[in-house]
Amino acid sequence: MDFISVTFMIFILILICLYFLVPDKYKWMVLLAGSYVFYAFSGIKLMIFLIFTTGVTFVSGRKLGDINEESSRYLKEHKADLTRDEKKQYKSQITARKKRIVTAAVVVNLGILIFLKYFNFIAKNINLVIGQFGVTEKVPLLNLLLPLGISFYTLQSIAYIVDLYRGKYQADRNFLKFALFMSFFPQIIQGPIARYDQLASQLYEPHKFDYTRVTQGFQLVLWGYMKKLILADRLAVAVNFIFDDPAPHEGFILFFAAAGYGLQVYADFSGGMDIARGVSQVLGIELALNFERPYFAKSVEEFWRRWHITLGSWMRDYVFYPLSLSKNFANLGKRTRKIFGNYIGKKLPTFLSMFIVFLLVGVWHGSSWKYVAYGIWNGVIIVSSILLEPVYQKMAQKCGMDTESAGWKFFQMFRTFVLCSFGRFFSRGKTCMKAIDMFIRALAFPNPWVFFNGGFLNFGLSYKDYNVIFISILVLLVVGIMQERGVHIREKIAEQHICFRWVIYLGAVLTLLVFGYYGGGYSASEFIYQQF
Amino acid sequence: MKEKLLEILNDLRPDVEFEKETKLIDDGILDSFDIVSLVSELNSEFDVEINVMDLEPVNFNTIQAMMELIEKLQEEG
Numbered sequence: 001m002d003f004i005s006v007t008f009m010i011f012i013l014i015l016i017c018l019y020f021l022v023p024d025k026y027k028w029m030v031l032l033a034g035s036y037v038f039y040a041f042s043g044i045k046l047m048i049f050l051i052f053t054t055g056v057t058f059v060s061g062r063k064l065g066d067i068n069e070e071s072s073r074y075l076k077e078h079k080a081d082l083t084r085d086e087k088k089q090y091k092s093q094i095t096a097r098k099k100r101i102v103t104a105a106v107v108v109n110l111g112i113l114i115f116l117k118y119f120n121f122i123a124k125n126i127n128l129v130i131g132q133f134g135v136t137e138k139v140p141l142l143n144l145l146l147p148l149g150i151s152f153y154t155l156q157s158i159a160y161i162v163d164l165y166r167g168k169y170q171a172d173r174n175f176l177k178f179a180l181f182m183s184f185f186p187q188i189i190q191g192p193i194a195r196y197d198q199l200a201s202q203l204y205e206p207h208k209f210d211y212t213r214v215t216q217g218f219q220l221v222l223w224g225y226m227k228k229l230i231l232a233d234r235l236a237v238a239v240n241f242i243f244d245d246p247a248p249h250e251g252f253i254l255f256f257a258a259a260g261y262g263l264q265v266y267a268d269f270s271g272g273m274d275i276a277r278g279v280s281q282v283l284g285i286e287l288a289l290n291f292e293r294p295y296f297a298k299s300v301e302e303f304w305r306r307w308h309i310t311l312g313s314w315m316r317d318y319v320f321y322p323l324s325l326s327k328n329f330a331n332l333g334k335r336t337r338k339i340f341g342n343y344i345g346k347k348l349p350t351f352l353s354m355f356i357v358f359l360l361v362g363v364w365h366g367s368s369w370k371y372v373a374y375g376i377w378n379g380v381i382i383v384s385s386i387l388l389e390p391v392y393q394k395m396a397q398k399c400g401m402d403t404e405s406a407g408w409k410f411f412q413m414f415r416t417f418v419l420c421s422f423g424r425f426f427s428r429g430k431t432c433m434k435a436i437d438m439f440i441r442a443l444a445f446p447n448p449w450v451f452f453n454g455g456f457l458n459f460g461l462s463y464k465d466y467n468v469i470f471i472s473i474l475v476l477l478v479v480g481i482m483q484e485r486g487v488h489i490r491e492k493i494a495e496q497h498i499c500f501r502w503v504i505y506l507g508a509v510l511t512l513l514v515f516g517y518y519g520g521g522y523s524a525s526e527f528i529y530q531q532f
Numbered sequence: 533m534k535e536k537l538l539e540i541l542n543d544l545r546p547d548v549e550f551e552k553e554t555k556l557i558d559d560g561i562l563d564s565f566d567i568v569s570l571v572s573e574l575n576s577e578f579d580v581e582i583n584v585m586d587l588e589p590v591n592f593n594t595i596q597a598m599m600e601l602i603e604k605l606q607e608e609g
Contacts, residue, residue, distance in 0.1 A: 386565070
């Protein structure tokens with residue numbers, strides 16, 4: 001079921017009414033039933049994968065929970081009679097038992113994702129390589145369908161299992177409640193990737209109807225639809241036009257397409273998040289924040305801390321930290337320090353972990369070499385910018401620049417925007433080679449005259465459309481500046497007189513209806529991250 | 533211990549007033565790069581083994597919390 005459909009509107013209204021009408025003890029059941037109905041719309045057959053992953057995660061989680069309880073009970077009971085060494089030995093036995101379970105569960109859950117998402121990509125590349133050696137036998141390609149949201153709920157399941165391995169919280173003992181945590185409908189298709197300790201109890205507890213919260217939730221939903229339909233889908237027309245046939249274009253036109261795609265993804269993905277968070281807020285549930293105005297970032301590293309935050313924090317907690325703090329990386333650090341000296345040698349293992357993280361983030365987006373290149377691009381930019389930071393500082397000092405001035409900060413933001421936009425060639429280009437070609441031609445053939453000769457008006461959009469895009473970006477910018485300064489816009493609206501409030505609501509709905517880009521047959525395009 | 537810890541922290545991030553800050557992680561003052569460098573310094577300086585499970589904001593938000601974590605790990609041996 002698409003967020004942008006009449007079916008979804010009807011579904012959500014029925015679900016909200018039911019949720020607030022049924023007795024408290026049944027509220028979580030309404031959410032569970034609603035989540036599975038929502039998922040069923042994308043195909044009942046594919047639901048089996050979600051149920052299977054839920055089952056594996058629940059069972060292994062319970063087993064880990066049992067071991068945690070057993071070990072803490074044992075250590076408490078034998079606190080006085082165990083020596084330090086005996087305690088250590090017992091703990092290492094427990095860790096080994098838990099490690100077996102966590103490994104099995106992660107291999108199964110991740111295995112399903114890897115198989116469904118990457119099997120054909122791997123097979124094609126194997127065939128290409130063995131073809132070079134004259135082998136005629138080929139690995140057969142399979143007709144595989146990707147279950148909706150698998151890239152999101154698999155990461156969610158791994159976080160739960162690893163957290164239990166780490167003894168962070170107690171295991172869930174109710175399968176149906178746990179199934180709700182795994183399938184909660186607003187976030188299953190494109191996140192945010194939830195953590196059990198932040199979301200589960202909110203889902204299981206009943207929430208009363210609260211007028212202010214409900215209206216604020218709907219405002220967020222409306223804001224999400226505006227981002228998606230007014231800005232993202234309109235930008236998509238020009239972006240698709242250029243990326244579908246980039247050959248006739250060069251210079252700023254190509255950069256415009258890449259930067260436009262960056263803005264399109266932002267409006268699309270963060271718009272989808274606003275809808276998910278808004279619907280949840282209506283029900284009394286706070287989902288994790290996934291975007292924090294990334295285009296205000298002053299470095300690419302900061303950009304990634306503000307963009308798709310839940311994926312970034314997942315990678316930090318379950319890949320970056322374990323890798324960086326592992327014994328192998330510590331030993332590597334000792335060796336690199338001997339070779340490259342203290343400053344760089346100490347940082348190299350951390351850079352390597354960071355690089356692996358960005359490679360994984362790239363590949364997580366899809367099974368194509370262009371995503372590998374996308375990961376490498378971001379990894380290289382971040383590592384080099386950290387390494388070169390002292391050089392930049394010295395240069396700024398020599399040139400007499402005040403690095404605390406607004407002008408310098410604006411320059412940093414602009415530099416980040418340009419670097420991130422160039423990365424978009426890889427995430428949007430049709431293939432890796434086409435992306436590289438566009439990248440080079442954007443740099444090699446500067447054509448500033450297109451700003452003055454109407455060169456931008458030929459990509460499927462009218463002059464009016466460009467005005468709408470310009471105003472939308474301006475509105476996003478103003479809202480972003482207000483949020484950066486700590487202004488809570490929805491709370492401000494709630495403080496206004498009822499007449500004024502309703503003027504704002506109706507104005508927003510009207511703006512959405514008039515300026516929304518509905519495409520052919522009035523069908524909005526799919527959310528981009530839904531495909532991942 | 534406090535002096536040594538402050539020395540390590542000031543070496544790592546001379547721009548931060550560690551004794552005044554109470555949300556070093558929650559406010560994003562220390563990022564994941566800083567944390568990894570800090571952990572390796574703390575491990576070798578205080579002869580402890582801070583592992584991934586200890587990397588919770590609550591253990592690194594203040595200098596006091598860091599000291600408590602080190603003391604706890606030293607006690608556990």
